[in-house]
Amino acid sequence: MSSPTLPPGLAIQKADERIMTLNVGPQHPGSGHMRIIVQIDGDYIVACDPDPGYVHRGEEKMAEYRNYVLNIPHLERPVIHDSCNILYPYVLGAEELLGLEVPERAKYIRVIASELNRCVYTQYWLAIYGIFLGHSTMFMWPAGDRELLIDLLEKMTGARVTHSYFVPGGIRNDLPANFEDVCLRQVNYFEKRIKEYADVFYENPILISRTEKTGILSREKAIGLGTTGSVLRASGVDYDVRKKEPYDVYDELDFETNVMKSGDSYARSRIPWLDMMESCRIIRDALQKMPKSGSVRVKLKPNPKGALGSVYKRVESGRGALGCYIISDKKPEPYRVKLSVPSFRNLIALPQLLIGEKLGNMPSVYWSLNYWPVEADR
Amino acid sequence: MLKDLITPQNANVFVGKLGDILEKAIDKPLGYAINWGRIWSLWPVHIETACCSVEFGAASSPRYDVERFGIIEAFGSLRQCDLVVVQGTITRKMAPRLRLVYDQMPEPKYVIAMGACAITGGLYFDSYNVLPGIDGILPVDVYVPGCPPRPETLIQGCMLLQEKIKRMKARKFV
Amino acid sequence: MSVIAPNFKLSEFIKSILDNLFWILLIMALIGFPAIQLVLFFIEMPVINGELLTPFLALTWLIDPSRSLPIIKAFMTTDLFRVAAFPGFGFAALIAAGTIFVERKMLAKLQLRVGPFYCGKIEGILQLMGDGLKLISKEIIIPAKADKPLFWAAPVLFVATAAAFVALIPVAPGWVVADVDVGLLAVFAVIGFFPIITILSAWSANSKFPFIGGIRALYQMVSFEIPLILSLLGVVILTGTLNLSEIAASQSSFPWIIFLPIGAIVFFITMLAELERIPFDLPEAESEIVAGWLTEFSGMMYGLVQLGTYLKLYAFAGLFVVLFLGGWSGPMIWPPFPEEIITEGIELGPVTAQFPGLPVFSQEMLNGTVWFVLKTVGVIFFILLPRGVFPRIRVDMLLDLGWKKLIGLAFVNIFIALGLLYAGILGPGGIF
Amino acid sequence: MSFKKIRSKKCAYLFIQKLGFKAKLVGELAGNYSTVVLMFGFAVAAMAPALVISRMLSPRKRSNPVKFLPMECGQVPTGEGRTHFMMQYYAYILMFVVFDVVAIFLYAWGSTILYLPKDATLPIIGFLAIVFGAMAFALHQSGRRDIW
Amino acid sequence: MANELTEFVLVSVALLGIGIYGLSVKRNAIRMLFAIEIVINAANLNMVAFGRFLPHSGGQTLALFSIAIAAAEVAVGLSLIIVAYRMYHNIDIADFRSLKG
Amino acid sequence: MSSESEKETVEKKTEDAKLTADKVSEKPTPAKKPAPTKEEPELPAFEKGIADKIVEKFGEKTTITYVKPDRVGIKVGRDDVHEVAEFTRDVLNYDHVDSVSGVDYPADKEIEVVYHLSSYTDPTLSRQILEVATRAPREDDPIPGNDATRLPSLRDIFYSVEFHEREVFEMLGVYFEGHPDNRRLLLPEDWADLPPLRKDFRNKGR
Amino acid sequence: MGTATGIIKALNSGIKHIALKRFTLRYPEEKLKFVGDGYQFDPTTGVGIAGLKGRHMLFHDHCTGCQLCSIACEGVAEAIGMVKVPEEWKQNKKSIMPQIDYGKCVFCGLCVDACPFYALYMTNDYELSSFSKEGLIYTPAQLQVKPTVAQDSEIQISARGATHG
Amino acid sequence: MADAAFLALSVITIGSAIAALELRSLVYGSIALMGTLGGIAGFFLLLDSPFVAMFQLAVYVGSIAVLILFTVMLVKRELIFKKIEDKRRKFVGIALMLVMMVALGAVILDSGIKQITTDEPAVDFREIGEDFLTYYWPALILMGLILSGAVTGALVLARRVDEENGQRVN
């Protein structure tokens, strides 16, 4: 992990004179909820310092005051549009600590909900990626098609984004009547729609030439930096928690992981799109294999107490492996909850990727890291 | 007799009266027109403060499309904007920046507090890093509750704001 | 808690307008008409219909509509009318306004949404007015360390330069503000002013993002000026004139785009770049440099820059039409005026008033204008379309495109034109 | 000379209705251009009031000095706005200055080509060849990053 | 008034004078470039004026030629100034004298 | 150290938990697909092997906290953590750190920092998480960066801990020696209170 | 040439979309339908499942004033406060009932889950924006009001794209 | 009309020429220089040579002025607003200027130039191109060489020599 070097021809004579410091954010269309301090020499970025923490709300501290159930609304707030997935490891861990056993049907419904949520997240990410590339249609189409799945989730859980759907011991309420048909119809249409993105986004020569060969993260670097999710898989490492360490019923479902070798922004932006198609496949498969009836939730005692010990659970969220480390000390409240979030893990790659890039590549490289600032800040 | 009437004082009074009448006459239609323009062209500033920005984005997506109300999202610079939608939690790190953004915007400007966090702190009422609502730092015009508010609720909030602008005085003085 | 004043009623609004009308009429009667008379007495008047326009005559003409037509016609031949209204500023601003509306609606349709809808009841056609009124009543912020004269002047100069560009575009045979015999060169000269205004305004704002944006704009406009100039040389070679009206007239049988498609494509791309439209909107790339050189402009200043941009868009589209699509030429679709209108004029029902010599514009001119507007709108559509389809490109790619690919293509175009000329297909003694 | 000859010979080339109007008096031709200036002036005269009216109508609050700082993404700005700053593409501007001349120069040739014998194209071909050489070199140079 | 050659020549003489004043007084390299431009323009004006009054195309032709050369000169001149500025961080001609050694 | 007794209880409890967990994971897969989860009985042996390797190398310096399916926990003294990390990277093939969590134990007057290691390159380790815990002394009146709460930084071994360690530094006041960039990350620039994740820092009203 | 075909393809796709139907839900005129196909909402009583993100509805005759909802909410957002209701309502012995501050409520539905007497439900009435913070506090009397359900749009998929109808 | 235009142009040209040299800020100086160049273009128009006039506008104002502005913005902010001139030489310069103007003016007014007036039609701009391609073609080639040499030389000059130890400190 040698320190990044400047590109040839960029040695600077008098640093104070030619370098301009730009604050990108927090009020900036290309920063999200964070600030990136970049220093540019002409058109080239020579130094970059991400400054997250604008949405740091102390979730982990607050989780120490609430019992296992009341924590649920809190812990899904970091990624409200991927709320099923961010709750997933916590719920799995809490189930292990509380010694609960989830009914079969609930497991399938959880998988469906989390895959739907993954698509919803990815579509939103794609939409913002469009804004960052100056492509307003690329914002509108995914943001619109995303609503199809949000509609499904709304039918399942009653809420558009913050579902609070997973609880220790299962899910909160059963699927509505006639859900399978509606789900199949809308997911099929959704899949058809996202395939249409190819012409305008992914095979658009301008987009390709803008993102290809920019911000290249080599395989070794990707591993060494501990990146995860699409960033990792774009660099040629085939690692998906759903495959490697299947939780719930993922080992019974039929899907592939997508890997690309090049490790540039283009690969990083294309992998989530391919993943969405796999998600559609998983949803259809799960709808088929799901037991048609049965209980979906084990009844919890009020204020359940966790067993003494600790668990570390992880799942594959829309951004990558999401771990949850819970320490319990036999009280109704967990002693410590730590979310190991993929955004925070991917953020470390940002300075590495940006230095030496052109200023025009900054938004695309930054957002191709599949970064959601609120999650990183917790 | 007529000569007595035409004095400088009387002329002054006459001109003053004329001015008053003119101002009154101009004030209302002009104010109405200006307010009408302001109603239909609310450009929100691009500041995301927390997770409510997801639903703010959804509100400008094709399904809800706030551009129907003349609200365009894609404005980069705060100098051209007139609406701050505080999209959620204001942390102690963000608060001074938010205030600065508000200060740097041109008059007239409006504030919508979106989400429980922006109104009272919401879920984070006991967090160490979150402000209990933004009333302390910005004058809020409309509160939009929810966590996050549905886009419909946000649109309803915008309509309330339009209603409010309609009833505001357009200018202090000509 | 905010206090809300009672609602403002539409009836009061109407009443206040009536009030105003009353006052305006009163002031007109008391001050306006005497003033006009005075002016008419002291100013040299034109001769219309063989009569010297004396004040009394003018008054009678004001009363009798049929006699006022000559005045209008005489006014329409003046430079002021051309500059302010028809082929000049008013016409261009109207098309620019239409463009903004169409752009928003079309983009919305492409993105499967509605676009402006509620402002102005019918599909949001008054949206632009709303924006304009808002902008004009918005505070203008001048940054503290800005260079004030330049900062104030930049938006106005921008509009003015765009207007000067508009002045060179012929709309119909004989209807052009400035019929200049080196019109094409004049166009290049005017285009050359935009980078200067941009960089000056960017420099004057004394802020980082405008400065970067201004420099980007400069690079962009400057680099694409050369392919722009070269891509039009083909047309000049084939017509042998630099006068835009003559170039347009030379295409009465077929437009040059048939023979010089490469030149047209190159010109179109450079046009997009000069207009700073997506995919070449780097100077305003909001995700990189906030709003580029417009970052510090607030209120009406921003509005003026937008107006200038769209005037420029109209002018470029018009130039494309004139150079490659045959300008105003097209089959006659305007219905001919009935004989009696031309000779006798119209009789208006109960109040018997005759308007002899009514068709203020000739049939050819109206037809030409219709064709010109139709073609321009078509070109504008194609200028607007990429905004929905392409992302923004990067500075180095842009410069590469301009300097390597487009200049090469422009020379290919020149050699095609030369080949056509020397092979005897076009030109003196050619087949066509 | 040849140009006059062709003009008198009645050009068979029908596209051109008339050849350029020639001024008898000094400054006669300038009248055509005055309308461009008039248009420029009209736009200034019409748009400057817009700014003035806007200044009159708009509410103004200047109590806050922060408002007049340069805008920098919600951050109190640091450093100089107009820094000594340059992008790496200075070479393109240098090239522009030279090739702009060349490009407009070609119009002197392009607009006369109809009236000239064919062998008059040779000098311009030579000229272009030289300029192409220079341009190739310049483009090669401008690809370098260290020019600014 | 404008129908006479003399006026144009006089204007050009005035410009020439101003240019020479600038060249002799200013030490700012960029200002000196301005002065040079003014002198060149005075010359161009003369050329075109004579070309118009003794109707001959040579005047305009030479003026075009001169403008083109001026563009080349400015490009080289500014490059020189930039090189010098990069070395000395100043644009004072007096500082550049040490260029010679 | 008083934590030993606690550790034993933890071990017992986790064994119980493991049993229940086994039961849970056996139930839903009766006969559908035997393939992927077939080696489940052997797995603890594999994890045991990892644990044994560490114990073999370091002996007394490390203690095994627990061995569960796919999870191994070890505990190291603060002086040896660097060495152990190097060993896990070079010999055991763990190549990155998933998460770094700081846990405050006011009763023990210690702060624990837990590294969760996992591996992308070694396919046999893809299910594994190795938990390396180490403890630093805790001070009641912390002056972050300038007191005894210090640990060696693992950044030169696992680059991926860079931001995590910055976070732990500001959240618990553990100074990492050898970390090049011990700056504040998430909290406001003017934060002057206790590090917030310490147990004696109370949220308002709680 | 790949570039050219790519550009043409993109333009083509863009133009094709101009012909598609608009997806927009024209909100103030149309509202999303929560009734029927798959939605978990009971139009007759006006109540939905606990996750539904609308305001609450309180059945006065069921509420016993047991404060369980308030206790549940304490861990979430402290949105519920118990207030005295007029004695003459005679709904429950302590004559206290929940009052919800929607400036704080996050619509998690945990209070609904917590209520043992099925007195508290969530509805689909989401139009809660207000000019003032006080306007966001809903007293038991306001909570009793049954929301009107005049909503009829849902996503429909046809050959010319998805629409609301 | 033409007289008024001539007067206005003279004032603009000479005034802005003085301003270009004397204004404190280099940026405003460049703007004033643009005024001079534009004024000269106006004279060209008055002299019925629109091609040259437009050439002047496009080349001088459109590109040379841009290059100058750009270079001005490249130098340090203090230098833009600093007056660098010789105090001692100032009066000498002014005297030189006046002497030259008076002398040349006297010569001109004295010479036969005053008699030259014309009624001939102006030269058409197409004749310029014709000239270049026929009579002046060696000059055209020469110009090509000069321009090529200029761009090559300018680019070679503008290249920055990297310093080896110039790594930035951060």
Ligand code: SF4
């Ligand atoms: S109100 Fe809810 S969604 Fe909005 S910022 Fe707060 S927690 Fe996030």
Ligand code: SF4
């Ligand atoms: S609503 Fe339910 S939980 Fe709340 S006080 Fe009434 S009965 Fe008790």
Ligand code: SF4
């Ligand atoms: S929905 Fe949640 S936040 Fe709202 S009152 Fe009920 S428990 Fe409290």
